[in-house]
Amino acid sequence: MKLAYSILIFCLIVLETFPLNAQESVFRYELDLTKKNDAFNVILNAPELGPEDKVYSFVSFAPGVHQPLDFGRFIRLFKVFDKNGEELMVQKISLNDFRILEPEKVARIVYEIDDSFDMSIEHHPVYPMSGTGITKDYTVINTHGVFGYFEKLKDRPIELKLKLNGDPKVGTSLHLNNRGVYEIDSYYQFTDSPILIGDSLSYASVLVDEIKVEAYVHSKNNITASMILEQAQPILNAAKEFIGYSPVDRYTFLFYFADHQDVDQMKVFNFGGALEHSLSSTYALPDNPEYLHFLKDIIAHEFMHILSPLHLHSDVLANFDYSDPVSNDMHVWLYEGVTEWVSYKMQLTNGLVSFRDYLNYLSEKINKSQDYSSDYSLVRISKEWSTDEGNKQYGNIYQLGALTAAMLDLKLLDLSDGKKGLREVYLELISGYGKDKPFDNNEFFDEFVQMTYPQIAQFIESHIKNNTAFDFQELLGVIGVTYIEQRENIDKLPVMGLMWDADKAGNVVIKEFLPEYKGDLLQVGDKIVRVLNKDFNNANYRAIMDSINTMKVGDSYTIDIIRDENKLQITETLYTKIDRHVLVTSDKTSDRALKLRAILQKN
Structure with a gap:
């Protein structure tokens, strides 16, 4: 009896002290947005540090962001204090x-960090979907751009308290406890969880199977969260059917749309796009309701990242190095290329697009992949995207990567006589791994072959590890589709015949001429300022292209350019479009091909 009493006392002591010990490992951040200094004001109450925890770092590179970030360049104040409030010595x-x-004396770290929306775009601009912004209407916190880390302590739990003016809406996938504090498992989860804050944000939610999907939207031109979810609903339903179950219980869309005034004030909005996270995604796009119907493909891609890399990723990605751009991860083709393919294939299998649409999609991927160097395989892109030359090839991961996934799907359907395509293998892999069990970076290809067929080893060698050209006639022939390398557009669609790109200063520059172009007035390197008397920028691009498409071959149009600092207005001509890499259904199709084609179009 006495022994039992002693054990009881011991247990009570352990229970009383355990929460305290658990809390001692927590990094407690407070972000103060009430100050009027146009900066993120951060206080970190740190747990006990060891002598090896000497360096506090800000993010150089982040998962899914294939550009240099270097958020340390935005630090304007950085101080460290002990428990008595005495300042400690720090060296940058x-x-x-x-x-x-x-480091053993550290109790508190205090710093101020500028937002990236105000930065110049002359040197390594941070694209707005990946950046941080403090504006009069809203605040964007891509957490990898505000909060730093100790290299060996990234697995420690974190708490975040927001100090805000008033009671604005806060959009994030993070969990808010009953103390008004966000609870976070690790720094990896922290940087995977952006936040959008604003008084005037619109909000809407919808239940998709067992997933609560939320949207928070900033727009001056009356784009609302309900409108976003209206566009997203068919995509979300298609995703549910494609996956067959709910892999997460909550997902958050964060949209901030930029109008003309925003672009003038914040030059980084000359760029735009979306950035995926495991349970959320951020979107920095032109503030034009006319573009809403173009959102579905973007939303589809970002949402389907709930499968990979969230539930299927390598051990390299699981231990991401925020300071090192060099990646040994060979599987960006899987995270981005397969996700890009999945985001369209699920629309086909759910009846949102037709088989003809799917063939046009593949044709577009073939065409766009031709803009990149054939020297770069998908694995090489994955390993070399951070180099100057490799980064120029990164965009091909969405073109060649998706195309490779589509061809792998056909190969698997052919070998299995329609019993198993890429979807089935993909979901089987996800079921076997999951978010907490990474696969071996070096052994994944071998495992993939073991799960499928020996012939897939040669496919991987030729088309993923190397960039061997596809035999489209053979691969597509199994579903009765004929490949035509090029032909004149049957509808005589008009084109300008130009290829352009943005330079480092955000100018749109003519990069090259397409074979359709027969003129001699324009030159490579000309900066395009206006087309059809409209500024040639993200906000007007779609309207300009729509106007071009209503014109006829031979019609004239005006294009304002800058050449050698001279402003010129040139009258140019529209030319007949040449269609390349055309895919058409064959007149002579076998029963087996028709069967495989039908299987391709369903889950």
């Missing part, structure tokens, strides 16, 4: 790193 040892001379 690199662009993103601060060395603390006595």
